[in-house]
Amino acid sequence: xxxxxxxxxxxxxxxxxxxxxxxxxxxxxxxxxxxxxxxxxxxxxxxxxxxxxxxxxxxxxxxxxxxxxxxxxxxxxxxxxxxxxxxxxxxxxxxxxxxxxxxxxxxxxxxxxxxxxxxxxxxxxxxxxxxxxxxxxxxxxxxxxxxxx
Numbered sequence: 001x002x003x004x005x006x007x008x009x010x011x012x013x014x015x016x017x018x019x020x021x022x023x024x025x026x027x028x029x030x031x032x033x034x035x036x037x038x039x040x041x042x043x044x045x046x047x048x049x050x051x052x053x054x055x056x057x058x059x060x061x062x063x064x065x066x067x068x069x070x071x072x073x074x075x076x077x078x079x080x081x082x083x084x085x086x087x088x089x090x091x092x093x094x095x096x097x098x099x100x101x102x103x104x105x106x107x108x109x110x111x112x113x114x115x116x117x118x119x120x121x122x123x124x125x126x127x128x129x130x131x132x133x134x135x136x137x138x139x140x141x142x143x144x145x146x147x148x149x
Contacts, residue, residue: 035130
C-alpha cells in the first residue's frame, strides 16, 4: 500500500508542476499582451478613453499624465516596443519614442527636428491591469537632440 501511495506521488507531482508552469506562462503572456495592446491603442492611437481597460483604478496618480505634454509638442509621436521581458506580474518594456518637435516642450520652442529617445518602463499588473509603473529614459540625450543646452 505504501508503495502505491509513493508511486502515485511520483506520477502526479510532475503533472501538477507542469500544469502550474503552463498556467504561469499563460499569465505572463497575457500580461505582455495587455501592455502591447495598450501601447497600440493608448500611446500610438491616442485613445485615452481606453485607459481604464489597461490601468487599474488603484493606480497611483493619473496614468498617462506624462504623455500629454509629449503629444502636444510631438503630434506625430510613436512608441515602439523594442523588447519586452515578463515574469509573474511584472513586465519590462524597452521602448523607443520618436516624433517631430512641432510645439513647445519644457520651455523649448518647436525646432522641427525629428528626434528619438530610448527608455525602459517596468509595469506591475494585477488581475490584468496596471497597478504601478516606473519609467527610466535618457532625458539628457533627448533634450540634446532638441538642441537644448
